[in-house]
Amino acid sequence: MDLQIALLLGQDGIVNGAVYGLMALALVLVFSVTRVIFIPQGEFVAFGALSMAMLQAGRVPATLWLLLALAVTVLIVEFWRWKRGAVVDWASALAWCVVLPLAAAALVLLLKPTSMAGQTLTTLVLITPLGPLLYRLAYRPLADANVLMLLIVSVALHGVLVGLGLLFFGAEGSRTTAFSDARFDIGGIPVSGQSLVVVGVTLLLVIAMFLFFGRSMVGKALRATAINRVGARLSGIPTELSGDLSFALAALIGAVSGLLIAPLTTVYYDTGFLIGLKGFVAAIVGGLASYPLALVGALLVGQLEAFASFWASPFKEVLVFTLIIPVLWWRSLRSHHVEDEE
């Protein structure tokens, strides 16, 4: 290996690491607010990328039907809960179940956007409401269950979504048009414009999230919920809505990641799972709690993967997933008293 190749691999690692970093951010966010280990996070990536591909091919993405079906189901569930005397926040329910799905339907079926920006917006509007809708159907009835139970729910949901992905998009993969066709030459290393877009958008999202959690009232409320659910509720924060919001953010981040990688690599219906899992390896570096450490972990995973694909290509995945073991070992060194489960 010479420097040229090393730099190319390093660049690859940064681009992949950026996407894993986004995954890790979403996973830490969802886990800290709702205690859900969100295995299906990667499915949003695949759904986002493949919906975009279908839009670009001039077809109606099947995710629209999923969105509408989920919206109707959630509406029925909310109505049923309301009939049984539960307090239902209709404003948020209508936003997730009616307004956004209708907007998505209008965008896809009536406006049929042909511009890159229009299609991007359509995809995001399609995918984002899936997060809160799935949360309300799968997780909310079990909000008091322990982490293990919620994890099993996640795995079941992952199965459902991957199966649906195969049904919607078929077994063939797709690529989408790049956001930027530019090619640069930096010190003799070719850099594609799309790579810069990936890194740039990731940085933007990280900064936006940093500002959101550090400055905005809603972000602070989410953080408060993450630290102490009961305390947050006593301070008047509607903690049920924090579930909606964190899942919506996770879905949005997933969809954005899907849009970012689809021009670089062929996305299949099950590609998202592996991407999400690599995000997990990164998130675990930060103990599923620290955002900065999770980002560091993501870069580590990206680099490891890039260089492993050069030296030991068939064992690339093995190496990346085995990384979790030394990471966990390192974490276990830091605790010597028994950690009590919640």
Next chain:
Amino acid sequence: MSSPSNNIAVNAPPAGKPLVTPRQLTLVFVVALALAWGFLPEFTVSVLSNIGLYALVAAGLVMLTGVGGMTSFGQAAFVGMGAYATAWICTSPTAAAWLGGAVSPALLPWAGLALGLVFTFALAWALGAVTLKLQGHYLPLCTIAWGLSLYYLFGNMEFLGGQTGITGVPPLVVAGVSLATPRALGVVIWGVLLLALWAMHNLLDSREGRAIRALKGGRLMAESMGVDTARHRIKLFVLAALLAALSGWLYAHLQRFVNPTPFNLNIGIELLFMAVVGGAGHLWGAVLGAALITLLKEKLQDVLPALLGTSGNFEVIVFGLLMLFVLQRFADGLWPTLSRLASRWVRNEAPKAAPAASKAAPAQLAQRSLPASGELLLEASDVSKRFGGLVANNAISMTLKAGEIHALIGPNGAGKSTFFNMISGVDDPSSGVVRLSGQSMATKPSRAFAALGLGRTFQHVRLLGQRSVVVNVALGAHLRAKRGWLAAMLRLDRAEEAALMAEARRQIERCGLGAHADTPAASLSLGQQRVVEIARALAGQPSVLLLDEPAAGLRHLEKRALSVLLSQLRAEGLGILVVEHDMEFVMNLADRITVLEFGTVIATGTPAEVQANPRVLEAYLGGADDELLEDAR
């Protein structure tokens, strides 16, 4: 085998005319299966063999998930290890060269079994050691990762045949009889499964079984009873992995070829679904779940592609939805529901303690010689605890002697609980030393405190609610017996078990709960549950007893009875430290009192001295003026 009985015991309505006991029902099931085996069609036999193989893995997952409160999505990878180990040894020229003809061909599968189990044991132990000290969700996440890793490894190793796998695995030959057909090998599979279920049922009904059950209800309690929770978790994980490897070994000799596909993560997830759908807390739930999911999968693979117009792995959609439904509506799986429906006809067996005791002469439990009265038992010197900038305990010194009751009191937030945690090994002091029976206890875990004769109760009651009082109390005597997992599985522990149960009943009688010994702990009142905790601590024959608000929630007469009991224990030479808010209770009982305020000791002495101490009055009554002080005097 009567694992369902445990559940029925809780739910059984007294009315109705029970026809059979679970034990008889199990026997009928086994005999019916055995009689029908020769006449079943080929296809049914093959499906039943597969169900047996899955159930073996699922039973391990029941132990792990439902009983131990952990889980694994990667069991399929362990199945793969078992299968690949034997396939490789039986077919590879390299393996033949290694063994150098020392092993005859008929014995090669057994060498394969040994290799598979050894590898699985080593891997599972290593993985467990890395993850099981951490919080519960790291293990399952880790299993997903290495479940995938192993799958890719199987598919990329040249010597394991890559994606095509290994063909030509020989059939098992036992005593000259070839077990090549599913009908022959199926007998072995179900025999192994039933034996494994019997062994695990025995394990759960033993000293170690109680320790395993305690893992789920918060590890702090188990550690305080002297259970090494990390070690038990690792052992449980290894047990589940070994069962999976055993299933893989049988699978390889049933199919006669192996390739990576059946050991993928999807299958690992399906295996967990079996355990959860069947009933993750019940061994027979594993068989039920394996049967349900296997049959459903057969059906779905026929129906779904026709329905959807394309072929693919669509059954996972149905399984996932089924799983979500079960988790939301039947969180304990279908087995408990089934046994509740059947409870009309199935009679629960009587508590087995009495007959068991008569059959085997009770063994002697370890006895601790109690210290002489006045001997120094527990000593805290200059113990401080800081949480960041907050000083919760500031240089607290305190002693506890044999034959005295020492009360620790103080207003809310005075640092009593923090101090309690440090003298019971839950947390380490920032500075200062805690000595128990003369030994420095720095950085030692709570189970080391238990081993030195410290028994404790919890401010928030920590009992196994579904289990009977006597089972809960017997857990307290964990360290006084020593029979391990294997002895329990093979029922070699009965004499010791009888002694443990007898001791538990003695302590329950002594604490006045004799009438409730066989009721589930959760059905008692809160006050009674606190007394159960005291009985549990006493079952460990402690020399030091730490009681965290024992009188809270007790009625007047119960408090009096508790006072009498504690006085009696004091007379026997125990050193008792009580943290309590009930002043009347404390003042009438304690020999010495230590008062904490803002993490600092403000007074120590006899009840009379403390009552007269102006600083104490100020702390309790808040800036008492002189008139009030005069009144108090």
